[in-house]
Amino acid sequence: MSIRRATPDVRATDMEASLDFYRLLGFHEAMDLGWVVTMVSPSNPTAQVLLMGPDAEQLQPTMSVEVDDVDAVHEAMTAAGADIVYPLRDEPWGVRRFFVRDPSGAIVNVVSHR
Structure with a gap:
C-alpha cells in the first residue's frame, strides 16, 4: 500500500473567511464542491487543507x-475489526472512499481517485 497524501480536514464555520485565511498562507483552490474546498500549495501539490463547510455531511472526518488502493485498505481495516463509520463507496465527484474511526475516536477519510 502506498500513501499519496495525508491532509487535515478543517470544519469551516465561515467558508469565505476560511478561504481568505488559507489564501493568505499561500494556498489556492484546487477543487470546490461548495460544501468542501481543497486548498493546495502551488509549490507542493501534496500540501493541502480540506475545508468542510456547514453544509457538509453530518459525519465529518478530521483527516x-x-x-x-482503497479497496485493499478497506479489506485490511475490516479484517482487523476497525470501526468503519461510512461504508466503502464510489462518490459522484470521482473518488472511492470510506471513513474509519481511529483508536482515539478521530474519523479518517480513506480515499482513492478513480
Missing part, C-alpha cells in the same frame, strides 16, 4: 488519507 483524509489518499492511498493507491
Whole structure:
C-alpha cells in the first residue's frame, strides 16, 4: 500500500473567511464542491487543507488519507475489526472512499481517485 497524501480536514464555520485565511498562507483552490474546498500549495501539490463547510455531511472526518488502493485498505481495516463509520463507496465527484474511526475516536477519510 502506498500513501499519496495525508491532509487535515478543517470544519469551516465561515467558508469565505476560511478561504481568505488559507489564501493568505499561500494556498489556492484546487477543487470546490461548495460544501468542501481543497486548498493546495502551488509549490507542493501534496500540501493541502480540506475545508468542510456547514453544509457538509453530518459525519465529518478530521483527516483524509489518499492511498493507491482503497479497496485493499478497506479489506485490511475490516479484517482487523476497525470501526468503519461510512461504508466503502464510489462518490459522484470521482473518488472511492470510506471513513474509519481511529483508536482515539478521530474519523479518517480513506480515499482513492478513480
